[in-house]
Amino acid sequence: MTDLTARAYHDHAHAAPIGRVTLDYEGRFLRRRVIRLDDGRALLVDLAQTTSLAAGGVLLTEAGEITIAAAPEPLLEIRGGDLVRLAWHIGNRHTPCQIEAHRLLIQRDHVMADLLARLGAETRAVEEPFTPEGGAYGHGRTHGHDHSHAHGPGDHAHA
Numbered sequence: 001m002t003d004l005t006a007r008a009y010h011d012h013a014h015a016a017p018i019g020r021v022t023l024d025y026e027g028r029f030l031r032r033r034v035i036r037l038d039d040g041r042a043l044l045v046d047l048a049q050t051t052s053l054a055a056g057g058v059l060l061t062e063a064g065e066i067t068i069a070a071a072p073e074p075l076l077e078i079r080g081g082d083l084v085r086l087a088w089h090i091g092n093r094h095t096p097c098q099i100e101a102h103r104l105l106i107q108r109d110h111v112m113a114d115l116l117a118r119l120g121a122e123t124r125a126v127e128e129p130f131t132p133e134g135g136a137y138g139h140g141r142t143h144g145h146d147h148s149h150a151h152g153p154g155d156h157a158h159a
Contacts, residue, residue: 002043002044003041003042003043004019004043004044004061004062004063004066005043005044005046005061005062006043006044006045006046006047006059006060006061006066007046007047007048007060007061008059008060009047009051009057009058009059009060010057010058010060010065011054011057012056012057012058013058013065013067014058014065015064015065016064016065017065017067018061018063018064018065018066019037019038019039019041019043019064019066019067020037020038020039020068020069021035021036021037021038021043021066021067021068021069022070022071023035023053023068023069023070023071024070024071024073025070025073025096025130025131025132027071028052028053028054028055028068028070029050029051029052029053030045030047030053031045031047031048031049031051032044032045032047033045037066038069043059043061043066045059052134053068054068054131055068055131056068069129070129070130070131071129072127072128072129073107073127073128073129073130074108074126074127075098075105075106075107075108075125075126075127075128075130076105076106076107076109076112076113076123076124076125076126077103077104077105077123077125077126078090078103078104078105078106078121078122078123079102079103079104079121079122079123080120080122081119081120081121081122082120083102083103085119086104086116086119086120086121087099089115089119090104090106090112090116093112095109095112096130096132096133097132098130098131098132098133099132099133105128105130105132106132107130
């Protein structure tokens with residue numbers, strides 16, 4: 001049984017929140033699922049379409065807004081070398097990347113770590129919230145697969 005139901009999402013708060021949910025990067029990509037708020041209450045998220053929830057965004061319930069926070073997760077911090085060139089190589093592999101002035105962050109991946117080291121990067125494992133750049137078309141996600149693949153009788157292309 002759920003305590004609350006959210007059927008809408010906004011990328012910024014409009015009112016004081018009635019709760020908070022802390023989710024990792026993958027957990028912030030959803031359409032319909034029961035999740036636990038930080039205080040233990042159950043929340044049924046029932047959105048019209050799969051949505052990338054941004055840290056700082058809110059889920060709307062009849063009782064009020066639920067703030068979304070990014071949970072710490074295992075990441076690879078990238079420094080040194082030519083960060084612009086390194087970011088290009090990361091993006092060329094459709095790898096989500098958090099871009100900051102003096103470092104890049106990606107999800108831990110030993111293959112990417114080896115490639116980046118060969119390109120002159122200094123890498124180290126960290127645990128931090130992950131808020132990578134959104135997709136070029138404003139949908140908040142990059143995907144490492146073909147966007148026109150078949151899904152069965154109702155084949156479609158992703159926007």
